[in-house]
Amino acid sequence: MSIASPQRPHSHILEATHVRHSKSSRPVLEFLSHYVFSKDHKVIGLQFLFSTLLWFLIGGLLALAVRWQVAWPWSDVPVLGKLFEQQGGQMAPEFYTMLFTMHATVMIFLVIIPILAGAFGNFLIPLMIGADDMAFPTLNMLSYWFMWPAFIAFGSSFFVEGGAASSGWTSYPTLSTNVAASPGSGMGQTLWLLGLTFVGVSSMLGSVNYMTTIILMRAPGMTMFRLPMTIWAMFITAILQAFALPVLTAAGFMQLADRLIGTGFFSPEGNIVNNTLTSTGGGQPLLWQHLFWFYSHPAVYIMTLPAMGMVSDILTCFSRKPLFGYRPMVYSMAGISGLGFIVWGHHMFISGMNPALGTTFMVSTMLIALPSAVKTFNWLGTMWGGKLQFTTPMLFAISFVSMFIIGGLSGIFMAATPVDIFIHDTYFIVAHFHYVLFASTAMCVWGAIYFWFPKMFGRTMNEFWGKVHFFLTFIFLNGTFFTMHILGAVGFPRRLADAYHYETFHHLQPLNAFMTWCAIGMVACQIIFAINFFWSIFFGPVAGRNPWNANGLEWTTPSPPGHGNFDFQPIVHRGPYEYSVPGCEKDFLMQTDPPRVLPAVTH
Amino acid sequence: MGRFWSLIFLAVPVLGVGTFAVAPFFNIWLPADVSEHGRSVDSLFMFILWLTGAVFVITELLLFWFMWKYDSTKSKTPAKYVHGNHALEVVWTILPAATLLFLAIYQMNTWADIKMRRPVMAPTVEVVGRQFEWRLRYPGRDGSLGTPDDLFLVNDLHVPVDEDILIQLKTMDVLHSFFLPNLRIKQDAVPGMKIPVWFKALETGEFDIVCAELCGWGHYKMKGRITIESRADFDAWLEKKYALQEQTAPPPEETDTAGL
Amino acid sequence: MNASTTLTGSGHGISSHDDSHGDNGNDPSGHSSHGLVLQYQPGLPLSRGKLIIWLFLSTEIMFFAALLGSYVVLRFGALVWPKPHHVHLSEPIGAFNTFVLICSSVTIVLSLEAAKGNRASRAKLWMLATLLLGSLFLGVKGYEYSAKFSHGIYPWSPRSRVFEKPDLYYGSAVRARLGEPEIIERLKKLDETPENQLTTEQLRARTSLSQVRKIVLNTDQQPFDLAVVADQIMPLATETGHGESGLNDTFTWLQLPAVIPGGTMWASTYFLLTGFHAVHVVVGLIVFVILLTMTLGPKRAGTIEAAGLYWHFVDLVWIFLFPLLYLF
Ligand code: HEA
Ligand code: HEA
Ligand code: CUA
C-alpha cells in the first residue's frame, strides 16, 4: 500500500512572509506591533535569533581580545589598543579580568541560553507540537524584551567608574562583594548582578510558558512519546530552568545586599581587603559557591540538552532512519536533568569544602556521564545502517557528536577528585567547557540554523558556502581548543593576564600564539556565514514546505508559516522519525500522514 | 564528498591521539613531579587518559566508519528500519556504569590521602594569601605558631625534603589558591577558614608557587617560590633568616590580624 | 473529534490577520486567526492559567528554599546566635500575625466559593476582608520592623548600633554616642532631675549610666584602653544583660550601641527572609485591589482561584518562617 505524503501547496509563501494588514491606517503602529512588539512566537524566535547572533559576535570579539593578551601579553592590541592610549596601547591586567568575565557572561547568558531556548525554543515548540502559538504570547514577548535591559546593564558596565565586573563569571565573594578588592567590584559588579536578574526573569517567563504550552497544546494524537526529541529537550530544559534559576536569583539578591546595604552573607568576620576592614561579617564565602553552582551546574545542561534534541532531529533526517532508542533517549535526558541537581559540588573539590563531600560529589558526577554515554551510543546507532546525506546541517550535527565525546571525556578527568587537584582552574577546564559549549552546542546551533532556515525565511541557505563555513570552523576550533588540553596538562592556569613569568609555563607562549591564530581564523570565517545568512534571507532559492523531506509537524506548514501557523488541523498518527518505512513509496512518513492500515485513527 | 567528510572526521582521533603522543617530546606535559602524592595523582591521570583515550578512539572510529560505509551516494543498501535494540541498550548502559563506578571507587583512596588523612603534627609553616603575595610565617625557636618569636617571610617558602610537611593555609582578603604544580598540590584559601595542606617532597629543587584562584587585577603576578632542600640546609636557612629578622624591623603587624 | 485533514485555509486566511491574541489562559479554544481553530490533545485536566500558576509557584518554592537554606547554613555555621528576646522579637506578635494570615487564606477561599455561586457582592466582601487582613499583617510587620530599628537593629552594620562583641569598636562607639552634643544636653538634664521625679528603675539606670560615663571618659585617648574597658561598659550599658531591658529601654532617647552576639548576621537574615516575604504580600495585595475593581462573578472564578493559590503559597512560606525565626 502506498501513501503520498501531502505536500501542501506553497503558492502563498510570499504573502505569508509579510503578514500584512491592509486596513491599517497607522503604519508605524502596525510595524511596531508586528515586528517589534509582536506576540507571535515565530517573530519572537527570530528576534531572539538576530539579537543572540549579534551578541555572539560581541562575545567572539571579546574572546579574541582575551586570546590576544594570552598569546602576546603586554603587546600593543590591534583596534582595541586605541582604548588604552594612556597605557601606551597595552591592555591593563584589570582590563583583562573584565574581558574574560564579560566574554563568559555574554556567551553564556546572552548567547547560548537564549539562542537555544529563546530562539529555537520559541520558533519550534508550537510548530512541532501543532499549536498556533505559545500558551501566553504576552509573557513570551516580555521574555524577549527582558533581554535588552540585561544587555544594556552588561554592556554599559564597561563605561562606568572602575569598569565592568571582573571577578569571573562565577563572581566569587569576597572579591566580588568587596568594593575595595578590585576596580570592577564597584558599580560594574552591581550592574552585572542586575543584568543577571533580568536574564533570569526572561528565562523564567520563558520556561513556565514552554512547559504550559507543551503540556496543554499538543495536536490531537501527539502523545508525549510521539514528541520530537527537540521538544522533549526543550521541555526538560524548561524544568531545569524553573527549578534551578530561582536559587541563583536568590543568591544574586543576597550578593546585591552585601554590596549595596552592607549585609555580610558572604564575608566572614574580620575580613581585611586592601587594608580596609570589612565592617560586617559572620557570613560564609563558600555559601555563594554552593548557591551559584546549584544553578550553574544544571545550567550547563540547559546549555546542552536543547542542542542534543535538535541534533537528534537533524541526524535522523539525514540518516533517513528512525532514531535509535527513542525511549532511552528520553529517559537519559530525564536522567541528566535529575542527576544534574546533585553534582554541583564537583566545581568545589578544592574550594575548602569538606573533602568527604568531595567523594560523594565525585560518585554522582561519574554517574551523570552515564546518560550522556547512552545518548552518544544511540546517536551512533542512528547513523549505523542509514543512508547518510552530508548536507551542511548534517555535518554540523555529526560534529556535535564527535566534539561532545571529547568535551564529555575531559569531564571525567575533572570528576576524578585527585586528578582535579592538579587540573582545576587550568586550561584543561577551559578546553573541557569550550568543547561542550562551543564545539558541541554552538556547532549544533549553526546546524540548526541551516536546517530550519527554510522554515524561518522560506528560502534555503547556500550549501556550498555552508560547507566551507563548516570546514573552516571545524578545523580552527580544534586548533584553538584541542591544544588547551595539553596546556592544561602542564598546569597552565586560567584567568592569568600573563603566565610566562612563571618558570613552569615560560615555554608555552608559541603554542598560545598558534591557538590565537586559530581563534582569529575561527572568527574571521564567520564572515562567510554572515554573508550566506543575510544573502539567503533575500535571495536564496525558495524552499517548499518540506525541503529536507523530514517528517515533523513543522514541515507541514507553509514556509514561513503565517500567523496561526497551521492552515489545516494537524492530526498526528505516528512518532516523529518514520524514515525509510519498508513498503512505502517515499522514504519518509509525515507525522500527519494518515495511517496505512485503516482504521487506526483512535481519536 | 562523503569520503572527504569521513576523512575529516577520521582526522579527529588521529590528530587527537597524535597531539597527546607528541606533546611530551616538546616538554608540553605534566611538569616534573617531586612529591609522594604526585606519583599517585599522575598515575591516576594516566589511567584515565588511557581509559578515555580508548573510548575516544573507539567511538570516533565508529563515527568515521559509519560515515564512510553508509554514505548515501555510495551505499546501495536501503536504510535499516530499526527503532532500537533492547539488548544493546542494556549493554551500553551497564558497561559504562560499571566502568564509571569503578573509576570513582578507584580514586577514593588517593583523595583521602591528599585531603583527608592529615598527619598528626604541628604546622610546619603558615601560608597566608594576600593581594598579591604569599605571606609565610614559620614558628620561631619555640616551635609554635602565633607567638612573638615567629619568623615572617614573603613569597619565599622553604621546606625540608623527605619529611611530612603540614601547612596551615589562610587568607586575609579574598580567595586565593595555593598551587604547587610540581607537587600536584592545589588548595583554595578561603576567608575565615584555616585549611590544612600536607605533602611530602621527595626531591630537592626550586619551583613555582602559583595562585590559581582569581583574586583581582594582580592575580597573574601572585607568584612565590618553593625551595625543597635537605634538613641541614633548611635549618641553616631558617637560622639565617631568623637572625636577619632579629636585626631588622619588628614583624609586620598586618599578619597578626590575618583572619580568625 | 472530526479527524479531517483537508486543507481549510491553504494560506488565504493568513493575510487577513486578526491580532486577537489575548493572554486569557482560561480560554482553551485558542486564537482564531483565520477561521481555523486548532484542537489540542488534553494533557492535563487543567486550564492554562491554573497550570502556569502552579509552575510559577514551584519556581517560587525554589526561591524561598534557597533563602531558607542559606539561613540554616549561616545560622548553624555561626559561632553564636542571639535568642529571640536579645533581638526584641516578640513571639505573641509573631503568632498573632500567623493567625491573621491563616484567616486571610480562609477568607479568599470563601470569596472564591461566593464567586462560583454567582454571589458577586459577597465575593467582593470576602475579597475585601482578605485585603484588610493582608494589610493588617503588613502593618504588624511594619510595627515589628520599626521596633527593630529603634533598637538599632538594621540589616546592615556600618550604620547600625549592634556590635558582635565588646571590643575596641564597641567602646569607641559608646564613647562617640555619649559625646554627641544633644546627648550631653539630655544627660545634663537627667543629672539635674531631682530623685523624686524618677522611678526606681530610672534611678537605677541613672547610676549605671554615670558609671559608664565615668569609665568611658576616664580612659585616656588610647584606643587600646577602650578595648579593655569595653568589657566593663557592656554589662552596665545593657544593665540587665544583653539588651533585655537596658538603658536604651529606660531612656529611649539614649540609643547607646548594644552588643548582640551574632546580631548583625541575625538581622541580615531576618530582614532578608521577612523582607522577601513582605514583598510577596504586597504583590498579593495589589492583585486583590485590582480584583476588587471587577465584578467577581463565576467568570472571574479562575482568576480568583489563581490569586488564591498564590496567597496560600505566601501563607505557607510564613508558616515556615514563623517557627524558624521566632521559636527556635
Ligand atoms: C554544556 C556544558 C557542559 C557539559 C555538557 C558538561 C559536562 C560534564 N562536565 Fe563540565 N563544565 C562546564 C560545562 C559543561 N560540562 C563548564 C562551563 C565548566 C567550568 C565552569 C567554570 O569553572 O568556569 C565545567 C566544569 C566541570 C568540572 C569542574 C572542574 C573544575 O573546575 O575543577 C567538572 C568536574 O567534575 C565537570 C565535569 C563534567 C562531566 C563529568 C560532564 C558529563 O556530563 C560529560 C558526560 C559525557 C561523556 C563522558 C562523553 C560521552 C560518553 C561516552 C562516549 C561513553 C563512555 C565513557 C566512559 C565510560 C568514560 N565539568
Ligand atoms: C558558550 C560559551 C562560550 C563560547 C561560545 C566561547 C567561545 C570562545 N572562547 Fe570562551 N569562555 C567561556 C565560554 C565561552 N567561550 C567561559 C564560561 C569562560 C570562563 C570565563 C571565566 O574564567 O570566568 C571562557 C573563557 C575563555 C578563555 C580563558 C580566559 C582565561 O581564563 O584567562 C579563553 C582563552 O582562550 C576563551 C576563548 C574563547 C574563544 C577563542 C572562543 C571562540 O570560540 C569564539 C568564536 C566566536 C565566534 C566564532 C563568533 C561567531 C559570530 C557569529 C556567528 C556572528 C555572525 C553574525 C551574524 C549572522 C549577525 N574563552
Ligand atoms: Cu591570589 Cu590569585
Ligand SMILES: [Cu+2]
Ligand atoms: Cu558542573
